[in-house]
Amino acid sequence: TLYTDPAQLSQTEYDFIVVGAGTAGNVVAARLSEEASFNVLVVEAGISNEDDVDEDNVEDEVPLLSLSLSPNTSLTWNFTTTPQVGLNGRAIPYPRGRVLGGSSTINFMIWTRASEDDWDRFAEFTGDQGWSWDAMLPYMKKSEQLVPSADRHNTAGEIVPELHGMHGPINISIGGFSFESDAHVINTTKELPDEFPFNQDMNSGFPLGVGWTQSSIDSQGHRSSSVTGYLGPAMNRSNLDVLILTQVTKLISTQTVNGLPHFDTIEVAQSPTSKHYTFSARKEVIVSAGSVSTPQLLLLSGIGNAALLRSVDVEPIVELNDVGRNLTDHPFLGNQWFSTSTDSLESVLRNETLVLEGLEQWETTGTGRDVSQGLNQLIWLRLPPDQTPSPDPAAGPFAPHFEILPADGFGSFDLPIPPTGIFMTLFTAVVSPVSRGSVTLASSNPFDFPIIDPGLLSDQADVDVMVQAIKTAFQFLQAPTWDGFIVAPTTDLAAATTDEELAEYVRNFTSTEFHPVGTARMTPTSSKTGVVNPDLHVKNTSGLRVVDASVFPFILAGHLQAGVYALAERAADLIKAEWL
Ligand SMILES: Cc1cc2nc3c(=O)[nH]c(=O)nc-3n(C[C@H](O)[C@H](O)[C@H](O)COP(=O)(O)OP(=O)(O)OC[C@H]3O[C@@H](n4cnc5c(N)ncnc54)[C@H](O)[C@@H]3O)c2cc1C
Numbered sequence: 001t002l003y004t005d006p007a008q009l010s011q012t013e014y015d016f017i018v019v020g021a022g023t024a025g026n027v028v029a030a031r032l033s034e035e036a037s038f039n040v041l042v043v044e045a046g047i048s049n050e051d052d053v054d055e056d057n058v059e060d061e062v063p064l065l066s067l068s069l070s071p072n073t074s075l076t077w078n079f080t081t082t083p084q085v086g087l088n089g090r091a092i093p094y095p096r097g098r099v100l101g102g103s104s105t106i107n108f109m110i111w112t113r114a115s116e117d118d119w120d121r122f123a124e125f126t127g128d129q130g131w132s133w134d135a136m137l138p139y140m141k142k143s144e145q146l147v148p149s150a151d152r153h154n155t156a157g158e159i160v161p162e163l164h165g166m167h168g169p170i171n172i173s174i175g176g177f178s179f180e181s182d183a184h185v186i187n188t189t190k191e192l193p194d195e196f197p198f199n200q201d202m203n204s205g206f207p208l209g210v211g212w213t214q215s216s217i218d219s220q221g222h223r224s225s226s227v228t229g230y231l232g233p234a235m236n237r238s239n240l241d242v243l244i245l246t247q248v249t250k251l252i253s254t255q256t257v258n259g260l261p262h263f264d265t266i267e268v269a270q271s272p273t274s275k276h277y278t279f280s281a282r283k284e285v286i287v288s289a290g291s292v293s294t295p296q297l298l299l300l301s302g303i304g305n306a307a308l309l310r311s312v313d314v315e316p317i318v319e320l321n322d323v324g325r326n327l328t329d330h331p332f333l334g335n336q337w338f339s340t341s342t343d344s345l346e347s348v349l350r351n352e353t354l355v356l357e358g359l360e361q362w363e364t365t366g367t368g369r370d371v372s373q374g375l376n377q378l379i380w381l382r383l384p385p386d387q388t389p390s391p392d393p394a395a396g397p398f399a400p401h402f403e404i405l406p407a408d409g410f411g412s413f414d415l416p417i418p419p420t421g422i423f424m425t426l427f428t429a430v431v432s433p434v435s436r437g438s439v440t441l442a443s444s445n446p447f448d449f450p451i452i453d454p455g456l457l458s459d460q461a462d463v464d465v466m467v468q469a470i471k472t473a474f475q476f477l478q479a480p481t482w483d484g485f486i487v488a489p490t491t492d493l494a495a496a497t498t499d500e501e502l503a504e505y506v507r508n509f510t511s512t513e514f515h516p517v518g519t520a521r522m523t524p525t526s527s528k529t530g531v532v533n534p535d536l537h538v539k540n541t542s543g544l545r546v547v548d549a550s551v552f553p554f555i556l557a558g559h560l561q562a563g564v565y566a567l568a569e570r571a572a573d574l575i576k577a578e579w580l
Contacts, residue, residue, distance in 0.1 A: 022102020025288030026226035031572030046098035070095035086457030101227035114558030116205035117396025128534035141165035150176025169229030171218035187481035221371025332513035345409025428469035
């Protein structure tokens with residue numbers, strides 16, 4: 001049942017309380033509530049996904065409109081980073097979903113599992129083979145259901161269906177709208193096969209090369225999210241209560257179990273001035289508030305570095321220095337070229353009539369440009385050995401150093417679409433970065449935003465990789481197929497001709513791929529560093545786990561959501577195994 005006010009709840013005690021109805025939290029809530037003997041409360045700070053940014057309430061369902069969901073909308077935590085040294089002092093928006101579904105309701109729906117090496121590194125680092133690729137593959141499949149593309153085109157050769165789940169809650173598909181640039185991207189794999197080999201399915205564990213994007217989009221061209229796939233279908237269960245518009249302000253330890261503080265109680269409030277309520281968990285509290293808010297909540301609850309906690313008047317209860325540290329994210333950059341495309345994104349977005357027609361087509365037939373976020377292919381590459389930073393930051397020989405995302409149109413998170421001109425964008429991202437940042441408390445007030453310093457490009461090695469990625473993007477466009485389609489790089493990119501100038505361009509225009517992880521890092525049970533054990537219990541506490549992207553010990557060299565779903569699927573099994 002969905003509640004909008006803590007006063008509406010008839011009970012104050014549940015078996016499990018999940019903090020955050022986001023990507024991971026909804027998986028845990030839905031899987032735990034499959035057990036009739038458990039009852040579950042999920043508390044979400046944000047609004048319902050059915051209350052959207054304006055009256056028609058469809059923005060979060062329309063893939064093309066995903067760009068309009070952040071930053072600074074009613075569906076997001078409107079966080080901003082600290083001025084980033086690596087970005088020449090720029091502070092950038094740092095959106096996270098604040099809505100049922102969390103970031104899965106506002107993200108760009110790209111679906112990648114990263115490489116075998118990435119997951120095997122998790123297993124080796126944590127000492128738990130359960131996090132290896134082989135052990136996690138069943139969870140990756142369990143979360144997904146491969147469905148036909150919205151345009152029902154024949155996807156033979158664009159994906160390997162046998163690698164995929166067919167019955168899971170999240171619908172995934174190959175892009176359901178084709179762009180003029182698609183043929184050129186694929187032709188490049190034929191014209192320059194050594195540098196840019198075609199990869200029929202980048203979710204095989206071996207992502208390197210150029211392949212067709214898989215996305216969490218259903219056959220009707222709608223976003224598939226943790227609320228549409230997991231929480232929504234479970235919402236009518238009598239053992240599941242979902243409380244929205246309510247922020248968990250503190251985790252409280254009311255007793256000691258096995259000599260450890262037992263965090264069985266949560267304090268919640270709807271606003272800084274509203275009444276505070278408490279709820280308690282007979283079995284466990286599971287924090288799934290995401291990589292920014294999870295460390296904030298742990299710190300507010302006295303779990304963290306004691307000196308830092310005291311400096312903001314929080315009483316330390318559990319000394320865990322790594323809470324909020326190790327923040328890792330993917331630097332992301334839109335590089336634009338002038339093109340001759342006849343149907344590039346901006347040619348449509350500049351024309352109000354075409355925009356409305358597109359939306360109507362999506363609504364009535366589930367087809368057209370609106371079914372796509374505009375990224376039909378992804379390119380994953382490694383640097384040549386002589387350019388690879390030492391030690392190699394990638395997880396292994398099959399993990400990429402950088403990614404290139406071609407888009408038929410003007411793509412940028414910082415710059416508005418120019419009033420004139422036709423463009424092609426090759427986004428570049430550093431996917432095995434060296435830089436680290438942090439999340440710390442600004443104050444002991446839970447309604448104050450934390451201080452977010454992702455440390456983007458703070459290590460020169462990441463700048464160097466980004467420069468190489470851009471040079472590789474230029475090489476990509478050297479394939480004969482682009483003759484006549486690509487005209488020239490746009491002004492700032494064209495002006496950066498030396499490596500030094502490219503580095504400066506990188507620092508001036510890079511932002512984030514919205515992939516923070518690591519702020520409640522998983523380490524071996526015996527380790528004094530880190531925040532959670534491999535079973536996701538918070539170290540030196542009882543009754544408390546973290547299940548979200550914050551526990552990843554390293555950033556996956558891929559887009560994160562598929563990994564978060566798989567992590568949460570395994571977490572639900574770990575929790576069930578402990579209590580059934
Ligand atoms: C704009 C954007 C685009 C992205 N694009 C992609 C993409 O294309 N592909 C991809 O794979 N990944 C993408 N990502 C990343 C991916 O969506 C996230 O890594 C993933 O969803 C994180 O899941 P999570 O469970 O850790 O956190 P979230 O899904 O963010 O969930 C956290 C939830 O907790 C709630 N919460 C926080 N604090 C509290 C509190 N104190 N009390 C109650 N509730 C609280 C939040 O409101 C939120 O609902 C994108 C992310 C963003 C922001």
